[in-house]
Amino acid sequence: MTRQKGTNNQDVKRQNKLLILKMIATGNGLSRVDIANTTGLTKMTVGNLISELLEEHLISEKSYDTEYETENKYGRRPVTFSVSDQSPCTLGILIKRELCQLIIGDLSGTILDSITYTYESLGNAMELLDLLYEGYLLLQSRTRRKIIYIGISSVGPIDTSKGIILNPPFFYGIHDLEITDYFTKKTGLPTYLINDANAGALAEKLYGMMGNVKDYIYLHIMNGIGIGIIINDVLFEGSTGQSGELGHTSINYAGPKCDCGNQGCLELYANVHAMRESICEYRSQFPESPLSSMEKPIWEDIVKAANTGDSLAKMVLAEYCSYLSHALISVLKILNISTIIAGYTNPGRGTFIEEVLQTKLSNALLFQNFGTITVKHSFFDDNAPLIGSISFINNKIFNGELPI
Numbered sequence: 001m002t003r004q005k006g007t008n009n010q011d012v013k014r015q016n017k018l019l020i021l022k023m024i025a026t027g028n029g030l031s032r033v034d035i036a037n038t039t040g041l042t043k044m045t046v047g048n049l050i051s052e053l054l055e056e057h058l059i060s061e062k063s064y065d066t067e068y069e070t071e072n073k074y075g076r077r078p079v080t081f082s083v084s085d086q087s088p089c090t091l092g093i094l095i096k097r098e099l100c101q102l103i104i105g106d107l108s109g110t111i112l113d114s115i116t117y118t119y120e121s122l123g124n125a126m127e128l129l130d131l132l133y134e135g136y137l138l139l140q141s142r143t144r145r146k147i148i149y150i151g152i153s154s155v156g157p158i159d160t161s162k163g164i165i166l167n168p169p170f171f172y173g174i175h176d177l178e179i180t181d182y183f184t185k186k187t188g189l190p191t192y193l194i195n196d197a198n199a200g201a202l203a204e205k206l207y208g209m210m211g212n213v214k215d216y217i218y219l220h221i222m223n224g225i226g227i228g229i230i231i232n233d234v235l236f237e238g239s240t241g242q243s244g245e246l247g248h249t250s251i252n253y254a255g256p257k258c259d260c261g262n263q264g265c266l267e268l269y270a271n272v273h274a275m276r277e278s279i280c281e282y283r284s285q286f287p288e289s290p291l292s293s294m295e296k297p298i299w300e301d302i303v304k305a306a307n308t309g310d311s312l313a314k315m316v317l318a319e320y321c322s323y324l325s326h327a328l329i330s331v332l333k334i335l336n337i338s339t340i341i342a343g344y345t346n347p348g349r350g351t352f353i354e355e356v357l358q359t360k361l362s363n364a365l366l367f368q369n370f371g372t373i374t375v376k377h378s379f380f381d382d383n384a385p386l387i388g389s390i391s392f393i394n395n396k397i398f399n400g401e402l403p404i
C-alpha cells in the first residue's frame, strides 16, 4: 500500500512539473506567483519544481529590462521564466501535394530554422522520402540544439496508429507509405504522424488563440477541406486518426462519384477550379472586376478581391462558403460546437470568408438554441498544420505520453 502511494505521489509530482513546463512554454513570461495562483499549488511546490526544470535546462530565467526597474521604485519586477535555449527540440515535417516543409521547433512553439521544397510532381514515394531525409540532414547540421522527436503532419487519409500515409487523392500515386518506420530507422528518432487539420487544431490550442476555448473546430480550407475537432480541450482523432475528412462528406447523395468512392463530396463543389468556372461564366457581367481580366485566377486572387469589395469575387466565394456551410452545419449540430477557426492563405486583413460562414451558420442554427456561432481567422493564417507538426509532439510531452 505504502509503495503504491509513493508511486502515486511521484505521478502527481511529474504531472505538476509538466503542467508548469506547459504553462511556461505556452504562456508569456510567467512568474512563480502567477503559476502558483493559476495552478493552486503552494509557492513552495512551484519553487521546487521550477528549480528542477532549471537544473534540467528545460527553462531559464528571463532577463528583465532595467527600464522597468527605474520606473517602478517600489518593487522589483518578479523573475519570469521561458523555455531554455538549451532545451531539446522537435523536427516538424509538413507534407502537402505541392510542397513539403521541415522546421525545427522547441517547446514554446518557436521555429528556429526551416526548409521548403516545392514540386509539381513526384516520381514515387522514394523521391519524397529522399527529399525529406535530405532536409532533415541539412537542418540537423545547422542547429546546435538536440532533436529528440520527429512529428509529421500530412495530407490525409492517414493511419496514425500505424504511421502510414494511406492513399491521398491526387498525390502522384503514392500510397500505403510507412513513413514513421522509415524515419525511425534512418534517424533513430521516435517519429509520429498526424493529419494536417488535426495538427492545425492543436497548434491553435497550444500556441494560437484557442488556449481558453474548450470546444472548437479548426477548419483548413486550402487544397482540400479538412477539420480538426477539439472537445473538452482534447483532440478527437477517431479510432485510427482519420477523423475530420470534411471534404469527403457528401452534400449531394445524387451527385457525381468522387475518387474516395463516395458520391457528391463537398470538395467536388467547393474548390478553386469550380470558382474559376463561375468567374468565366459571369465575367462579362463584371467587366470592372480584377478577376475578369485574369487568365487563371488563383485562391489568393479571389480572396483578396472579395476582401476589397469586388462583387464577382464576393459572389463566387459566397457560393463556395454555401457548400462549406452545408457540410459544417451537420458537424456543428452533431457535436454541439459553436466556435470555428478557419486556416487559409489570406493576402491582406479582410474577413469576408469568416463573415459569410458566420452568417450562414448562425442563420441555419438559429432555431436550435445554439450559443452564438463564432468564426475566426487562424492565428497562423495557413500555417497552423506546419506549426502543428511540432505542436502535437509537444502536446504529447506536456501530457506525459512522451518523455523529455
Ligand SMILES: [Zn+2]
Pocket: 247, 248, 249, 258, 259, 260, 261, 262, 265
Ligand atoms: Zn470524396
